[in-house]
Amino acid sequence: MAHTYDPTNIFARILRGEIPNKTVLETEHTLAFHDINPAAPVHVLLIPKGAYATFDHFAAEASADEIVDFHRTAASVCALLGIAPGEGYRAITNAGAHGMQEVPHYHLHILGGKVMGPLIQR
Numbered sequence: 001m002a003h004t005y006d007p008t009n010i011f012a013r014i015l016r017g018e019i020p021n022k023t024v025l026e027t028e029h030t031l032a033f034h035d036i037n038p039a040a041p042v043h044v045l046l047i048p049k050g051a052y053a054t055f056d057h058f059a060a061e062a063s064a065d066e067i068v069d070f071h072r073t074a075a076s077v078c079a080l081l082g083i084a085p086g087e088g089y090r091a092i093t094n095a096g097a098h099g100m101q102e103v104p105h106y107h108l109h110i111l112g113g114k115v116m117g118p119l120i121q122r
């Protein structure tokens with residue numbers, strides 16, 4: 001099945017400047033901002049500026065420049081917020097119905113500032 005993208009999602013609206021965000025870092029291809037409902041003392045969302053719905057969509061179709069920029073920005077965010085090198089963090093991405101993704105624009109959650117507990121319920 002082909003990847004689809006809904007441009008009305010809230011992160012697309014943030015990227016278009018239609019709603020505000022608390023930016024941590026912005027580059028040519030990537031935006032990092034604080035989650036509006038943080039689940040940890042540090043909870044940053046990292047999103048590509050391109051129209052990608054999920055991690056696998058981004059991994060399959062983004063350019064090499066976008067992919068490198070995204071990951072370098074992740075590293076910069078970790079350094080900027082003092083979580084790595086340091087006490088560490090958890091990076092999570094949800095995709096689709098089984099992943100319980102709420103916002104259909106690819107985003108990496110970067111969570112830190114406390115021990116995060118088990119990864120998933122068994």
Ligand code: AMP
Nearest residue numbers: 010021034035036037094100101102103
């Ligand atoms: P997910 O369930 O992985 O799609 O996560 C969506 C995340 O987006 C949640 O952690 C929300 O708290 C967060 N979120 C939703 N709207 C906003 C917003 N306007 N600004 C920042 N974070 C948001």
